[in-house]
Amino acid sequence: MDVPLYLEPRLESRLASLLRARTFLHTLAGGLGSPLNVVLPDRIAENLAAFRAVYRRHHLSGGIFFAHKANRSSALVRRLAATEAAVDVASLGELQHALGSGFVPDRIMATGPKNPEFLWLAARSGTTVNIDSPAELGQLAALVRDYGLPRLRILLRLSGFCAPGVRLLTRQSRFGTAEAELDGLLKSVERHRDAVELTGVGYHLDTTSPAEKAVALEGCVKALDTCRARGFTPRAVDIGGGFGTDYLADGAQWQRYTTELTNAALGTRPPMTWRRHTYGLRNENGTLRGALALYPAHRPTAGAQYLDTLLSLPAPSLGRPLATLLLENLYELHTEPGRALVDQCGVTLARVLEVRRTEATDRTEATDHTEPSDRREATDDRPEPSDRTDNADRAGTAGRTGPGHLLVRLDANADDIGLEEHGVLVDPVLVPRTAPGGAPDTGPVTCYLAGNLCLEADMITRRAVHLPSAPRPGDLLAFANTAGYCMDFSADEAQQQPVARKVAVWQDGPADDTGREDASWHWCLDEQYWPHVNRRTKGSA
């Protein structure tokens, strides 16, 4: 039998230690309910330090703005406020939250499309505004004039950059002003010189390709030169976010998994997904078509390392490494990491409500990892599934091609655990209720994870998930690394199911101190967390 198609999560020391703290996690979920979001504020400060180290390596200065939209947590934002980081806010609520968490307006940038309320608070507080369109610039300048506010720092978001030589296509963006229209935009800035001060330009591209970003970064440097020639004194290039996260522990697992997914789409192996979902791939006369609509969960170059790679690339037309280009033109670099800055900063816990066999309405996997009929999932005190005998019989007669997988119903829904929604395929970690050895080891199992809504579509995963042993009712499944967009981005109260509570957890010492990995964990509600109270945080990260 093949090794199960695991996609084990990448767990660095702090998060790994937390997931080993079985009793602690069960106490939390027992008291606060399922689902439960757990954030690790100390880790965000470590990630910040890694980004800053890349700046230092390239002798660059400038702000590292946490893209707040990645997570609503107060603990993470307050912990960052105790460091040298800045924050990027994209709504009125996020701006209020940043101000209330201890960020002064100097360290806040308002980005994205803005409504009048958001624009007002940004202007009134003196927050830097990243201008999305000429109309927005007009509205902002009017506010400053009408209310006699101090001159406001702005950046211009540009898009549609052109490369020399080979034409590099880039996805159309809803945001920003085309580079070709810079002249008109600068005329507006000149008209509003009394109200705004141009401090830089930036881009934010929705792509994983460093080559496209190199074109945009160089385009920004050239745009700043145009600004200088017109008498402005801009200082910064804002290269946005999109540095990515590596979710998986083992690249070989990802490669093996995606190959099997390709084979499943072509029909050369049994389906691996609920209702034969193929994640965007399709079979046209034996040839593969479509594109894999998944986040590249295995990214060997992600986060701060991606920034390092990007800064080391040569500028497409000027030839100098991008970092050198910024440096010798005396520009600062602003970055807006979101997902990358909250890497390893959170986990979502969900309680197992029920485990049952699902009917195989279709062919099942040839490498069927469901357990033999004598090893059953429901060995605790909960009622066993009523179809036990039935299943056991069928398994006995049908053997490996017998009945389908386990269906594991969780007390959480697909909106609480956004991994699938964001195309991130990664296995949860089983946190059993009883101590290891307390229950017979079932061996590897294949299961679908279903949510708590009365809705066919509410699947936490559309793929069959392989786990080293069967979950049982009362156990917790821990979804690691959800803090970036996969925790509270789209959670709501559908069907009046509760939205996950959020807690902050920390250890007294650094997690990577030898012998301190399993130091005891402390917790408080996310909104109760303040870095100086809950942890002896001295100075910046």
Place this chain on the structure above:
Amino acid sequence: MRFERITDAIGNTPLVRIDPSVHGLRTIDLYAKLEMLNPFGSVKDRAAWNMVRPGLSAAADEDRTVIELSSGNTAKALAVLAGMHGVPFKTVTNRMRIPEIKDLLLLLGAEVEELPGQTECLDPTNTDDPLTAFHQTLTEPGSAYLYTDQYYNDRNTQAHVEGTGPEIVKDLDGRAPDWFIACVGTAGSSTGVARVLREHDPRVEVVGLVSHKADFVPGIRTIDEVQEVGLFDPGTYGTIASVTADEAIDGMLTLARRCGILAGPTSGAAYFGAVRHLRELDDGPAPGPDSDPDRPAGRRTAVFIVCDRIESYLGYVRQRRPELLGRPPQPNSVATVSDAEVRGAPDIGVEDARRWIEHDRPLVVDLRSPFAYTALHIAGSVNIVDELFGELVRGGLPFSKSRPVLLACPVGEQSAKYAALLARMGHPDVRSLRGGIIAWRDAGAPLVRE
């Protein structure tokens, strides 16, 4: 050999035996089919010419553009062929990772479009992948393209059914080899040659080589990517094995250094994959002085394809195996300056530098790029970008010892290295601007834009 047209020189490439002392196989003769000797440099010349030939004159009359999804050799051949017939050529790709090829295509007059990378924020409702968009453009009413469609076009395979395959059989005295080993890109050459060889002898074993999934070998697809190829049929291959970039480069080195075959990494992969596969099967007794001299009937043959030339892949090698291109450091090179020398380099702070400039008028050399210099610089300074400056000093001091020199770079790091180097070379009064142009600006000293 006299030809009327360069296209007549396509095909009829040599089949060359690899010296057994290189591959070490005792009972198998390994032959290389030198497709690199086609006029435009690769095996793709055959397919490109066969695919584009029927439509070219009509395309010229109707002002159509030849278009293909190609990241390399097919684009190169099509660019030449289209150009010879006065037809524009455009290639669209998301796989072009060899910068030399991009520049070469531009030089040949091709238009190159690169597709965008994967999105960072997945939009699951977006089912529109770049390739679908490409196909939509082609089928738009009034679109003026001649699409050669190499991944689906049977004329790609046909070029090898009629050319490469029969040539191999002819050069092996009318026999098919026991093994045929080919890298799989469009699957055209492997499918076409395999068809011919099997018609000759159904026992031929065909080995398809793909790139290791996490790796990149030019011209070869990974095991998943071959599934996107219309011409690819897994039934063509008895074995499909993968090769890493490192192994491809190893194979390339052996071909180049020991066999005199200056081929690219794709061919290196084919050689490496061939020898790896055959070594397992090399189980007959070694024919030699001790063994029966009448055993040649027991010898078996294998053929692999050498698909293109080495020259375009220097950057590829530099990125993966820089030590292969290593050169000893030159004497007056900034790389030879030790950390201690840099620490001891004469430097000067911004305020003192301003006074020094005022009184002694040193030559101020700004080591930044012309773009940055033009934007803002110290009045009266000259601009010699660091790369150029490095070249200059290699030959000796580029200015008189009687003239003091102030070197400036962004933060004072590069300038300190060069100050140390110039001091070592005997310049009596060279100084580095401490903290560089950034410190100069931060101190409020004037910078001009002229």
